[in-house]
Amino acid sequence: MSVEGVHALVRRTHEERVLRVLREHGALSRGQIAAKVGLSRTTLSEITGDLLSRGAVVVVDTDASLRAGSGRPAELLTLDPSSGQFLGVDLGHTRVRIAVADAAHEVMAAGHQTYGPDTGWPERVAIAFDLIDDVGTGSGVSFRALQGVGVGVAGPQPAEPAVAQAFRERFGTTVIADNNTRFAALAEAITDGPDLQDVLYIRLADGIGGGLVVGGRLVTGGHGVAGEFGHVPAFVPSAGAEPDACRCGRRGCLETVASVPAVLRTCRRRGLAVRTAEDLEAALRRGDPVAAAVLDEAADAVGQVLAAAALVLDPTQIVVGGRLTRCWPGVVDRVASTIAERAGTATPRVVRAARLGDEDGALGAIAALYRQTPLLAGYH
Amino acid sequence: MSVEGVHALVRRTHEERVLRVLREHGALSRGQIAAKVGLSRTTLSEITGDLLSRGAVVVVDTDASLRAGSGRPAELLTLDPSSGQFLGVDLGHTRVRIAVADAAHEVMAAGHQTYGPDTGWPERVAIAFDLIDDVGTGSGVSFRALQGVGVGVAGPQPAEPAVAQAFRERFGTTVIADNNTRFAALAEAITDGPDLQDVLYIRLADGIGGGLVVGGRLVTGGHGVAGEFGHVPAFVPSAGAEPDACRCGRRGCLETVASVPAVLRTCRRRGLAVRTAEDLEAALRRGDPVAAAVLDEAADAVGQVLAAAALVLDPTQIVVGGRLTRCWPGVVDRVASTIAERAGTATPRVVRAARLGDEDGALGAIAALYRQTPLLAGYH
Numbered sequence: 138m139s140v141e142g143v144h145a146l147v148r149r150t151h152e153e154r155v156l157r158v159l160r161e162h163g164a165l166s167r168g169q170i171a172a173k174v175g176l177s178r179t180t181l182s183e184i185t186g187d188l189l190s191r192g193a194v195v196v197v198d199t200d201a202s203l204r205a206g207s208g209r210p211a212e213l214l215t216l217d218p219s220s221g222q223f224l225g226v227d228l229g230h231t232r233v234r235i236a237v238a239d240a241a242h243e244v245m246a247a248g249h250q251t252y253g254p255d256t257g258w259p260e261r262v263a264i265a266f267d268l269i270d271d272v273g274t275g276s277g278v279s280f281r282a283l284q285g286v287g288v289g290v291a292g293p294q295p296a297e298p299a300v301a302q303a304f305r306e307r308f309g310t311t312v313i314a315d316n317n318t319r320f321a322a323l324a325e326a327i328t329d330g331p332d333l334q335d336v337l338y339i340r341l342a343d344g345i346g347g348g349l350v351v352g353g354r355l356v357t358g359g360h361g362v363a364g365e366f367g368h369v370p371a372f373v374p375s376a377g378a379e380p381d382a383c384r385c386g387r388r389g390c391l392e393t394v395a396s397v398p399a400v401l402r403t404c405r406r407r408g409l410a411v412r413t414a415e416d417l418e419a420a421l422r423r424g425d426p427v428a429a430a431v432l433d434e435a436a437d438a439v440g441q442v443l444a445a446a447a448l449v450l451d452p453t454q455i456v457v458g459g460r461l462t463r464c465w466p467g468v469v470d471r472v473a474s475t476i477a478e479r480a481g482t483a484t485p486r487v488v489r490a491a492r493l494g495d496e497d498g499a500l501g502a503i504a505a506l507y508r509q510t511p512l513l514a515g516y517h
Numbered sequence: 518m519s520v521e522g523v524h525a526l527v528r529r530t531h532e533e534r535v536l537r538v539l540r541e542h543g544a545l546s547r548g549q550i551a552a553k554v555g556l557s558r559t560t561l562s563e564i565t566g567d568l569l570s571r572g573a574v575v576v577v578d579t580d581a582s583l584r585a586g587s588g589r590p591a592e593l594l595t596l597d598p599s600s601g602q603f604l605g606v607d608l609g610h611t612r613v614r615i616a617v618a619d620a621a622h623e624v625m626a627a628g629h630q631t632y633g634p635d636t637g638w639p640e641r642v643a644i645a646f647d648l649i650d651d652v653g654t655g656s657g658v659s660f661r662a663l664q665g666v667g668v669g670v671a672g673p674q675p676a677e678p679a680v681a682q683a684f685r686e687r688f689g690t691t692v693i694a695d696n697n698t699r700f701a702a703l704a705e706a707i708t709d710g711p712d713l714q715d716v717l718y719i720r721l722a723d724g725i726g727g728g729l730v731v732g733g734r735l736v737t738g739g740h741g742v743a744g745e746f747g748h749v750p751a752f753v754p755s756a757g758a759e760p761d762a763c764r765c766g767r768r769g770c771l772e773t774v775a776s777v778p779a780v781l782r783t784c785r786r787r788g789l790a791v792r793t794a795e796d797l798e799a800a801l802r803r804g805d806p807v808a809a810a811v812l813d814e815a816a817d818a819v820g821q822v823l824a825a826a827a828l829v830l831d832p833t834q835i836v837v838g839g840r841l842t843r844c845w846p847g848v849v850d851r852v853a854s855t856i857a858e859r860a861g862t863a864t865p866r867v868v869r870a871a872r873l874g875d876e877d878g879a880l881g882a883i884a885a886l887y888r889q890t891p892l893l894a895g896y897h
Contacts, residue, residue: 362831364831385861451738
């Protein structure tokens with residue numbers, strides 16, 4: 138990095154910190170901002186001057202109670218929400234979801250559209266573009282001030298580069314693309330505040346995916362496929378000698394035990410006629426013993442896999458989400474007790490249900506855009 | 518961070534980059550340094566002036582072939598190796614090892630001293646201090662220019678803060694302390710160059726420990742205990758209903774299957790009289806079928822645990838070290854094939870034996886000192 142690059146980095150870091158305190162605190166005077174970010178008044182004036190001239194920040198008010206040295210009432214600055222929009226897109230296996238947020242982190246509009254699981258990537262992208270147009274028309278959001286697009290893409294084979302390129306051509310702005318479950322992990326991690334450092338996230342749905350935050354950073358892995366909890370072999374005492382075949386080509390993966398389709402299949406094998414997650418939910422509500430036993434086995438397998446990961450990664454928080462946990466909230470308690478049993482309780486570790494719903498991927502994509510400062514983007 | 522802090526960071530980053538090119542390239546002219554680090558001549562002059570005045574860099578020669586604009590031969594600068602020493606200490610369960618390196622990364626002296634496994638931490642530290650004095654006397658290293666001390670401490674309960682404090686009081690310099698296996702992981706990771714991003718390291722010895730490099734950073738975890746591969750439950754088909762008790766209080770941990778004492782115990786249970794790692798090595802060399810079978814089971818269990826970690830973390834390299842791998846090099850191949858079977862081969866992944874010997878912890882502690890720039894120390 139050249140010296141100019143380093144200076145730009147420092148400048149951008151300052152700018153980002155000013156924007157962050159404005160996001161967190163609303164309207165502040167220059168003196169208040171300087172105190173909060175630890176910059177001199179002179180340096181801060183340069184930065185706010187630049188932000189004001191670019192329209193990223195506006196003067197909203199003057200506060201006579203905050204007089205500057207001259208006796209003039211201090212101007213209060215705030216983010217101009219209309220100055221920037223951030224678009225989050227989650228291209229899942231069977232539907233696309235989008236969310237649009239402003240620079241103040243308020244979600245302005247959202248929507249979703251379903252498609253078949255065999256839909257190709259170019260078609261999924263085209264459906265997403267139509268949805269974005271519809272949501273824009275319906276909400277009055279013009280996307281003229283789009284600051285960036287975050288696109289989450291369903292794994293496991295990374296389709297991100299081609300998809301990112303399509304969005305870049307369409308919107309002519311910064312596009313970041315990553316696995317959608319990884320974005321969901323980020324969204325869940327920051328529901329407890331921006332400072333969570335070590336989090337494991339698993340999603341039990343049509344498939345099983347996951348994401349990791351290690352030392353405050355989202356982990357991508359050496360080939361972009363970190364977080365494949367679904368393909369860790371799971372040992373199920375009742376499974377017998379030949380575990381189920383997995384779509385990855387191996388046998389006995391966690392996904393063949395604890396995904397929604399796997400749980401339904403095991404229930405049917407044991408004589409319980411369930412076809413959908415709703416059927417399973419109803420069976421659990423009426424106390425069906427087969428459904429309860431199958432779900433317990435699934436939870437134990439999930440706990441087993443997470444316990445091993447917890448011993449290796451020492452997280453402070455483990456989040457369990459996805460449709461299966463919404464069928465029966467008790468599944469999270471069962472996972473938690475398996476983890477405690479197999480990984481011990483020497484270090485405190487919160488195991489909790491996910492808080493966000495199906496919008497997690499799109500919100501995580503937006504969160505990743507907000508965090509795209511050079512420092513967080515892996516500068517070294 | 519204040520603006521002064523940011524400026525100091527930038528300055529220190531520049532300085533570190535200048536020192537790095539001198540480490541890598543030996544003697545260079547100012548013009549050559551400027552070109553390699555991408556700094557202007559003016560900025561570089563300030564930095565080299567400061568480094569020269571502090572004695573960290575010296576003029577070794579003038580090179581008439583590299584004339585500056587004025588026609589004067591260019592001065593060649595190089596690191597002054599005597600200007601800085603870095604001390605690495607590895608306080609293991611039964612011995613302390615130390616190594617001293619200069620600013621040019623050359624190991625100047627090394628040594629070790631054994632103690633009993635029940636030796637308390639204050640005693641271990643006292644033994645280390647005596648060893649450091651002895652090594653200093655024997656090698657002529659005075660430790661007057663000590664730039665920092667890295668201390669690796671055997672886990673699992675972190676004794677680092679108290680140990681670090683003792684070294685800080687003794688040497689009055691920067692002290693960093695961490696788990697010794699984690700330092701060994703760092704040392705192994707950088708044997709392939711400084712840029713390895715995603716590495717799993719496991720050590721099969723009296724205990725089983727490990728370390729992770731994720732995104733180029735050594736992982737500590739939320740409570741400083743990341744890398745506990747040894748306490749992941751391992752499923753061993755021949756183990757029966759009641760797996761062995763582990764020192765952690767649980768049962769069936771990998772350490773009860775694949776540590777050196779565990780392998781010896783299992784061999785003895787099956788009628789093979791082996792007491793030490795050397796006995797085991799001899800039995801393997803003469804083709805004893807019991808020893809071979811027990812080692813295969815141990816390798817399979819290790820592969821099982823590493824496969825799960827590989828699916829979650831997506832490393833590019835997995836390193837298997839420790840005394841057990843030196844008993845029988847084939848153990849690494851067996852681990853590799855278990856990982857391939859259970860985690861697939863969709864992403865390329867090197868599984869290799871550790872290259873360093875018992876000095877790995879002390880060398881890793883020194884490597885961590887070299888890497889203690891503010892950026893690598895987790896600045897954000």
